[in-house]
Amino acid sequence: xxxxxxxxxxxxxSPKHFYELTGKLLPWFAIPAVLCLVVGSVWGLAxxxxxxxxxxxxxxxxxxxxxASLAMSVYVxxxxxxxxxxxxxxxxxxxxAKSAAPIGxxxxxxxxxxxxxxxxxxxGTWWVWDARLTSMLVMLFLYVGIISLQASFDSAKSAxxxxxxxxxxxxxxxxxxxxxxxxxxxxxxxxxxxxxxKPAMPPEMYLPLIVMVFGYYxxxxxxxxxxxxxxILEREVRSRWVxxxxxxxxxxxx
Amino acid sequence: xxxDNQPLSLSRAFFSTLKRELKIANRQRxxxxxxxxxxxxxxxxxxxxxSPEPSILRTIAPGVIWIAALxxxxxxxxxxxxxxxxxxTLEQLLLSPQPLFxxxxxxxxxxxxxxxxxxTLLSPxxxxxxxxxxxxxxxxxLSLLLGTPVLCFVNAIGAALTVGLRKGGILITLITxxxxxxxxxFGTGCVQASVYSQPYxxxxxxxxxxxxxxxxxxxxxxGASLRISVSG
Amino acid sequence: MDQEYPSxxxxxxxxxxxxxxxxxxxxxxxxxxxxxxxxxxVGSNGSGKTTxxxxxxxxxxxxxxxxxxxxxxxNQCGELYRAQLIHIGHNAGINPILTAEENLQWLxxxxxxxxxxxxxxxxxxxxxxxxxxxxxxxxxxxxxQKRRVSLARLYIEGAPIWILDEPxxxxxxxxxxxxxxxxxxxxxxxxxxILTTHHSLQETASRLKRxxxxxxxxxxxxxVDDDGV
Numbered sequence: 001x002x003x004x005x006x007x008x009x010x011x012x013x014s015p016k017h018f019y020e021l022t023g024k025l026l027p028w029f030a031i032p033a034v035l036c037l038v039v040g041s042v043w044g045l046a047x048x049x050x051x052x053x054x055x056x057x058x059x060x061x062x063x064x065x066x067x068a069s070l071a072m073s074v075y076v077x078x079x080x081x082x083x084x085x086x087x088x089x090x091x092x093x094x095x096x097a098k099s100a101a102p103i104g105x106x107x108x109x110x111x112x113x114x115x116x117x118x119x120x121x122x123x124g125t126w127w128v129w130d131a132r133l134t135s136m137l138v139m140l141f142l143y144v145g146i147i148s149l150q151a152s153f154d155s156a157k158s159a160x161x162x163x164x165x166x167x168x169x170x171x172x173x174x175x176x177x178x179x180x181x182x183x184x185x186x187x188x189x190x191x192x193x194x195x196x197x198k199p200a201m202p203p204e205m206y207l208p209l210i211v212m213v214f215g216y217y218x219x220x221x222x223x224x225x226x227x228x229x230x231x232i233l234e235r236e237v238r239s240r241w242v243x244x245x246x247x248x249x250x251x252x253x254x
Numbered sequence: 255x256x257x258d259n260q261p262l263s264l265s266r267a268f269f270s271t272l273k274r275e276l277k278i279a280n281r282q283r284x285x286x287x288x289x290x291x292x293x294x295x296x297x298x299x300x301x302x303x304x305s306p307e308p309s310i311l312r313t314i315a316p317g318v319i320w321i322a323a324l325x326x327x328x329x330x331x332x333x334x335x336x337x338x339x340x341x342x343t344l345e346q347l348l349l350s351p352q353p354l355f356x357x358x359x360x361x362x363x364x365x366x367x368x369x370x371x372x373x374t375l376l377s378p379x380x381x382x383x384x385x386x387x388x389x390x391x392x393x394x395x396l397s398l399l400l401g402t403p404v405l406c407f408v409n410a411i412g413a414a415l416t417v418g419l420r421k422g423g424i425l426i427t428l429i430t431x432x433x434x435x436x437x438x439x440f441g442t443g444c445v446q447a448s449v450y451s452q453p454y455x456x457x458x459x460x461x462x463x464x465x466x467x468x469x470x471x472x473x474x475x476x477g478a479s480l481r482i483s484v485s486g
Numbered sequence: 487m488d489q490e491y492p493s494x495x496x497x498x499x500x501x502x503x504x505x506x507x508x509x510x511x512x513x514x515x516x517x518x519x520x521x522x523x524x525x526x527x528v529g530s531n532g533s534g535k536t537t538x539x540x541x542x543x544x545x546x547x548x549x550x551x552x553x554x555x556x557x558x559x560x561n562q563c564g565e566l567y568r569a570q571l572i573h574i575g576h577n578a579g580i581n582p583i584l585t586a587e588e589n590l591q592w593l594x595x596x597x598x599x600x601x602x603x604x605x606x607x608x609x610x611x612x613x614x615x616x617x618x619x620x621x622x623x624x625x626x627x628x629x630x631q632k633r634r635v636s637l638a639r640l641y642i643e644g645a646p647i648w649i650l651d652e653p654x655x656x657x658x659x660x661x662x663x664x665x666x667x668x669x670x671x672x673x674x675x676x677x678x679x680i681l682t683t684h685h686s687l688q689e690t691a692s693r694l695k696r697x698x699x700x701x702x703x704x705x706x707x708x709x710v711d712d713d714g715v
Binding site for chain 2: 142145149155173177181183
């Protein structure tokens with residue numbers, strides 16, 4: 001049993017194995033991602049019934065809500081990967097954490113932009129200091145901090161360790177920030193309706209949303225693997241197996 | 255070096271570090287007053303930029319004073335470990351058999367005494383310049399008294415992470431600003447509650463809780479960051 | 487000052503390798519250092535001498551292999567190991583704004599060696615030729631004098647392991663001889679000294695050991711004496 005765990009630990013910690021494994025896994029995530037996203041968006045945007053209050057503008061929810069939910073969970077995942085890299089010195093965890101940051105930031109930005117677009121027909125302005133949008137904005141700031149810290153180190157190891165510490169500090173802060181922003185919002189309540197506040201939705205409305213959420217998660221996994229694979233090649237460029245990969249690639253295709 | 259004087263040397267290490275930092279600060283008084291002038295200048299920009307109208311200034315006063323205090327502590331934080339990193343003090347700190355936790359707290363406490371505390375003492379003057387009612391001074395001073403040490407601890411994390419970098423400066427601001435948001439919200443919330451003649455003890459209690467959390471957790475993050483920066 | 491260290495103190499490295507920025511600094515170093523030995527790390531510029539010293543201090547964990555202190559893994563000994571250690575690097579933690587005495591007082595306080603009073607510090611400063619300079623802010627001192635302030639610790643602290651990075655830098659002839667004597671005295675008492683220097687140590691005794699860091703990088707450069715000795 002212990003030997004098995006140890007073997008997995010070594011396998012998963014080795015960039016070469018990770019590269020090979022994700023090479024095999026990639027289609028199993030990419031295809032469901034495309035399927036779910038196509039099915040979910042066509043269903044949600046074209047066939048789901050219009051909202052009795054907001055009309056058709058609510059349909060942006062199918063893009064906004066999954067992005068917002070991913071923004072948070074990617075951050076948690078990144079901090080956990082960073083912590084694993086910091087504690088057990090697993091290089092792969094560092095690379096995964098590094099690759100996750102820009103994806104998380106992109107989802108956060110998407111959530112903010114779609115939130116703003118949703119706000120226009122709902123509130124009549126592009127931006128409202130509503131609790132969720134404000135939390136998203138702070139979330140984006142956290143990502144920006146981590147990415148810029150990551151980018152300012154010359155050594156990949158120091159960069160990984162430092163940004164892992166910052167991500168963990170951010171993770172501890174996240175519930176406090178969330179709570180404080182919510183509290184602040186109740187003080188200055190101006191909007192009576194909050195974006196993505198879900199009343200009881202009929203199944204025709206929430207089923208496409210669930211499909212979209214799955215699609216986003218598959219998309220995230222696919223992107224994460226792709227970026228991490230690039231990162232591996234870049235970092236292990238001195239090793240022999242990467243040289244072989246880089247040489248074989250064009251040959252295989254021809 | 256017997257076992258028996260271990261606790262004694264623990265407190266000696268703490269107070270010696272504190273004393274050393276205060277001595278250094280005292281010998282560089284220009285460094286000491288810089289954040290204070292910055293604090294005053296930022297606040298005095300608001301009447302110029304927004305409006306000198308007392309009614310307007312009165313409403314924005316809590317936020318303006320708090321944001322200025324936050325920025326001033328951040329400006330000061332850049333130098334917190336910089337010189338220690340350059341002259342090898344940081345290495346000696348890490349090589350000390352005393353718990354790093356304790357030495358780090360000593361450094362942050364001295365940093366607070368020389369920035370946050372002075373800003374807090376200065377804040378009634380600025381409140382007067384922004385036409386804040388004297389009734390609300392206690393809320394302002396108390397919230398700053400509890401909130402600025404939290405700011406100092408979080409700034410120290412940022413300073414420790416960036417100390418080895420050639421281009422620290424604005425990066426500290428970028429990485430610590432989002433972490434300051436809760437303190438800012440409850441700090442200004444406290445003063446605003448007082449302005450609306452509501453009880454503000456709740457906000458003070460939350461600031462106190464944040465302070466406890468910062469004292470307990472931040473030194474670990476600072477210590478880990480310093481080790482990373484020194485080994486890098 | 488005159489205590490004998492227990493004879494079983496020992497620092498050993500097994501398969502110690504370090505790779506920095508995609509460059510192997512050293513690979514599979516194996517050595518045992520026992521009490522009473524002076525170890526000189528030899529190698530050209532950029533061969534990783536300072537890195538090796540920092541690893542042995544526990545300041546860097548960026549290596550593979552094992553380091554044992556008295557048969558225990560060094561990184562598990564933590565403060566017990568650090569209490570046995572004096573490290574004087576290129577920059578020795580001397581703050582320019584503080585006086586020589588204040589600097590030493592703080593260093594001794596955080597290193598937990600109880601009972602270093604002003605008299606002892608004044609004595610140590612006198613030993614390194616700085617009597618009368620106790621109250622002078624160290625930014626007024628010359629490079630060599632600053633170096634001497636940091637070396638004064640060696641006269642007070644009772645730690646058995648000394649790890650010294652280029653200790654002879656900026657020190658005059660007289661000072662070099664005294665420091666050399668101090669180093670070998672420490673070894674005679676059963677202590678360990680690990681140092682890097684381009685200065686050739688006079689002592690011919692068998693207790694002087696050399697660890698040579700091979701230049702693995704293929705980056706050969708004339709070894710320039712940049713320490714002015």
